[in-house]
Amino acid sequence: MGLSTALANAKDVADWLGIHKLGLYNFKPSVRPVPIKVFFEGFPEKHYCPRMATMNKPSFKAIMTHSRDNPVLVFVSSRRQTRLTALDLIALMAADQQEKIAQQGGDGFLDFKKPFLHMDTEEISMLSEFIKDDNLKHTIQFGVGMHHAGLEESDRKIVEDLFVKKKIQVLVTTSTLAWGVNFPARLVIIKGTEFFDPKIQRYVDFPLTDLLQMIGRAGRPGFDDHGIACVMVQEEKKNFYKKFLYEPFPVESSLAGQLTDHLNAEIAAGTLQNRQHCLDYLTWTYFFRRLTKNPTYYNLEGNSAEAINSYLRTLVNTNLLKLRDAGCVELDYANDNISSTHLGYLASFYYLSHVTVMSLDRRL
Numbered sequence: 001m002g003l004s005t006a007l008a009n010a011k012d013v014a015d016w017l018g019i020h021k022l023g024l025y026n027f028k029p030s031v032r033p034v035p036i037k038v039f040f041e042g043f044p045e046k047h048y049c050p051r052m053a054t055m056n057k058p059s060f061k062a063i064m065t066h067s068r069d070n071p072v073l074v075f076v077s078s079r080r081q082t083r084l085t086a087l088d089l090i091a092l093m094a095a096d097q098q099e100k101i102a103q104q105g106g107d108g109f110l111d112f113k114k115p116f117l118h119m120d121t122e123e124i125s126m127l128s129e130f131i132k133d134d135n136l137k138h139t140i141q142f143g144v145g146m147h148h149a150g151l152e153e154s155d156r157k158i159v160e161d162l163f164v165k166k167k168i169q170v171l172v173t174t175s176t177l178a179w180g181v182n183f184p185a186r187l188v189i190i191k192g193t194e195f196f197d198p199k200i201q202r203y204v205d206f207p208l209t210d211l212l213q214m215i216g217r218a219g220r221p222g223f224d225d226h227g228i229a230c231v232m233v234q235e236e237k238k239n240f241y242k243k244f245l246y247e248p249f250p251v252e253s254s255l256a257g258q259l260t261d262h263l264n265a266e267i268a269a270g271t272l273q274n275r276q277h278c279l280d281y282l283t284w285t286y287f288f289r290r291l292t293k294n295p296t297y298y299n300l301e302g303n304s305a306e307a308i309n310s311y312l313r314t315l316v317n318t319n320l321l322k323l324r325d326a327g328c329v330e331l332d333y334a335n336d337n338i339s340s341t342h343l344g345y346l347a348s349f350y351y352l353s354h355v356t357v358m359s360l361d362r363r364l
Contacts, residue, residue, distance in 0.1 A: 034219030042235035056088040070186035077195040116143025116169040147173035188218040253287035268348035326358035
């Protein structure tokens with residue numbers, strides 16, 4: 001049984017897996033047990049941090065409009081943003097309470113309420129003794145929780161338990177929670193669609209699958225007749241997300257970029273013993289099926305049998321030469337024979353890149 005998100009080319013995947021026509025079911029992303037309404041709001045600020053700060057007030061308004069008394073998940077991109085967002089929501093909640101008290105002519109101290117908190121002072125005091133993170137101790141007192149990988153496991157467990165039992169109403173969390181724990185809520189707010197990638201030292205967009213996963217947390221089966229998701233994006237990206245978020249995308253193969261190590265593993269296992277074996281191996285892959293359907297994506301010029309054959313031979317030869325230069329295989333051109341070396345076996349056994357074993361061999 002194969003499970004996947006909605007695909008535009010589900011038939012290609014099914015053919016590759018050997019699934020007959022009657023065994024394939026492909027539903028649109030909009031098909032859900034609980035219907036969902038998605039709202040998009042654009043923000044013109046160019047720089048990331050000011051844009052995130054500008055989103056806090058609309059986030060609070062969305063909570064008060066759509067989920068005043070029901071659970072709310074606020075997804076942010078970093079640990080720092082969980083803290084800043086939680087503190088800002090508390091400040092906005094306090095300002096809102098003060099304004100209501102002033103309008104009613106009440107006593108500010110006696111009439112002040114915490115609308116996101118659903119437990120008494122005694123229980124909060126007891127919990128505070130077990131919470132290690134100082135910021136979390138503070139936000140919990142107002143019914144706003146934080147959840148990210150930087151918290152102690154015991155703190156995360158406490159926050160999860162409080163949110164599930166509806167003792168706190170708002171949970172500000174990083175996107176990893178969408179994949180990890182099943183916490184549905186009436187309202188989901190996605191505060192920004194970018195995260196900082198340390199490898200390339202700049203902000204990049206979340207994959208659409210991640211956004212769909214976060215949006216999918218809106219709506220509690222058995223409790224809600226519909227869910228609500230508010231996606232806050234940079235203004236220039238708003239139309240893109242509105243158009244493509246629910247459009248199923250074709251799944252392409254990433255094998256070509258990793259083929260060197262895959263060939264090494266098969267050669268070490270004795271599956272591939274010559275170049276023809278390597279070509280036959282490629283024809284069984286999903287990569288080969290997409291190569292003929294979308295040649296431009298894989299830089300294939302022409303879609304004729306000769307062009308495909310030439311492309312595959314070049315691909316195989318290039319990767320075999322990389323393995324030879326790394327010391328992972330030996331090539332016998334006279335007999336068209338390929339055999340693995342000790343380095344090749346080691347790379348395959350320990351799941352190491354051919355580049356890694358080549359570097360280690362040169363240092364030794």
